[in-house]
Amino acid sequence: MSIDVKTVQSPGWWLQRLSRKMDDRQKMVSDLFARYEGDAPVPSSLRDAPESAKRFFKAARTAFAEMIVKSVKYPLRLQGVATGVDTGEGGDPAAWRMVVRSGMRTEGDDAIRLALTAGNGYAIVGMHGDEPRYTSEDPRQVVTIHDPVVQSEVLAAAKFFHHDVDERAYAYLYRPGRVWRAFTDRKRPNGARFASSWKWDPEFGGEEGQALPEGCEKLVPVFRYRNEEGVGEFQRHRDLLDRLDHMVLQGMSIATYQAFRQRALKIDPKDMPAEDPETGAEIDYNDVFSADPGSLWTLPPTADLWESGNVDLTPVWTGMEKFTQQLSAVTFTPLAMFSPEGQNQSAAGSAFAREGRTFKIEDRQDRFGETHARALAALFLMTGDTERSRFEDLDIIWRPAERYSLAEKADAAVKAKASNVPWHTIMRDVWQYSPEQIARMESERVDDLFLTGAAASTALPADDAAGDAVQP
Numbered sequence: 001m002s003i004d005v006k007t008v009q010s011p012g013w014w015l016q017r018l019s020r021k022m023d024d025r026q027k028m029v030s031d032l033f034a035r036y037e038g039d040a041p042v043p044s045s046l047r048d049a050p051e052s053a054k055r056f057f058k059a060a061r062t063a064f065a066e067m068i069v070k071s072v073k074y075p076l077r078l079q080g081v082a083t084g085v086d087t088g089e090g091g092d093p094a095a096w097r098m099v100v101r102s103g104m105r106t107e108g109d110d111a112i113r114l115a116l117t118a119g120n121g122y123a124i125v126g127m128h129g130d131e132p133r134y135t136s137e138d139p140r141q142v143v144t145i146h147d148p149v150v151q152s153e154v155l156a157a158a159k160f161f162h163h164d165v166d167e168r169a170y171a172y173l174y175r176p177g178r179v180w181r182a183f184t185d186r187k188r189p190n191g192a193r194f195a196s197s198w199k200w201d202p203e204f205g206g207e208e209g210q211a212l213p214e215g216c217e218k219l220v221p222v223f224r225y226r227n228e229e230g231v232g233e234f235q236r237h238r239d240l241l242d243r244l245d246h247m248v249l250q251g252m253s254i255a256t257y258q259a260f261r262q263r264a265l266k267i268d269p270k271d272m273p274a275e276d277p278e279t280g281a282e283i284d285y286n287d288v289f290s291a292d293p294g295s296l297w298t299l300p301p302t303a304d305l306w307e308s309g310n311v312d313l314t315p316v317w318t319g320m321e322k323f324t325q326q327l328s329a330v331t332f333t334p335l336a337m338f339s340p341e342g343q344n345q346s347a348a349g350s351a352f353a354r355e356g357r358t359f360k361i362e363d364r365q366d367r368f369g370e371t372h373a374r375a376l377a378a379l380f381l382m383t384g385d386t387e388r389s390r391f392e393d394l395d396i397i398w399r400p401a402e403r404y405s406l407a408e409k410a411d412a413a414v415k416a417k418a419s420n421v422p423w424h425t426i427m428r429d430v431w432q433y434s435p436e437q438i439a440r441m442e443s444e445r446v447d448d449l450f451l452t453g454a455a456a457s458t459a460l461p462a463d464d465a466a467g468d469a470v471q472p
Helices: 011-036 051-058 064-073 093-102 104-118 235-257 314-331 340-344 347-382 406-418 423-430 435-458 462-470
Strands: 078-082 120-128 131-137 142-146 154-163 168-175 178-184 222-226 263-266 304-307 395-398
Touching (some): 011 154, 011 178, 051 235, 093 347, 104 120, 120 142, 142 222
Antiparallel strands (some): 142 154
């Protein structure tokens, strides 16, 4: 029986709307992932070119998109979670155990990477057997529809994918408190695109679907990680990335063409006949004047040998450096990440890039931290922990957005101590140690003081030792 897609608000109606939204953005998302993976599309001018020309262009691609994404992703590291049950500086240990147990610690990193690449990343939470699970989801497979006023509220979500083992295409529909699964037996349909000819899976509750665990009647267990303005980190700078690839291609082309210098002979025609005077056969001077390193040429006295010079590639590489500097500026990515020579940029330029990157990372911490908290609240709700399931009480603790060098930390620590800044604050704000590390160091300090005091009490001063030596 086909799925009803005409009745408004029915599961089939929602699934069709979600499928259309997925189709509308598929081309854009696929292009962004291709660039991130180093497979930038071939320019339109080369679409009809021979395969050899296309391979040559592919060798010129810079793949800077991956650097732009990972320069933001790598500093985004979870450090703890505070809840309404435990708001201590180190967070709630039970909440952190849930982060590790559910897979959020690693899968959340993937969800953020997907959001930084394509503008949106997703996560789905649920129970796998008796275990709570958090999985990152690709925006090429998952799509959501949100409340027009409260964008964080998901009205409906779907996941479309092809199962290689079952040889089926599946579609999961998520609505408040309920999940449906539809399928088709068609062999590799167009992308796994949904159609009314699909069927509800009877093993998954059929048209009624399946209910989420008790207490989750209002929950849609799909969460969107939305990057700033819903665009990828390099999405608006694709033209600049194309210019960089073009400059590299020009440099490679010039270097390839001039690998062997052009040579010419200026000679009297009488000394260079077109035919052999004895046999009348045509003479191939390309074969006679072979460019083989071991060949020896015999030239008549009238011959004048000409050889082309090298083309200066400096303007090409200089242009590429300028484009790289522009890319660094517009993406707030330190120039040294694109080129080692960028370490020699001016102090003002370096400080600007570093400051901009720090602000960007802090912005992403706020954005992605809220989604992390909502997903974590759903995990607690599914496991029956209602005390920790209140989203408004959850606070995601990140590692500092800006990391200082050891030299900077040591210098600042000395100055902070001279200003009577408390030891605990110096360890946290200057040395950037985690709460767990600080707690361990406090214990070690007590041990050190005890050992130092014990050693001092057992030591005998030299004068006392001399006096004891003369005692009767």
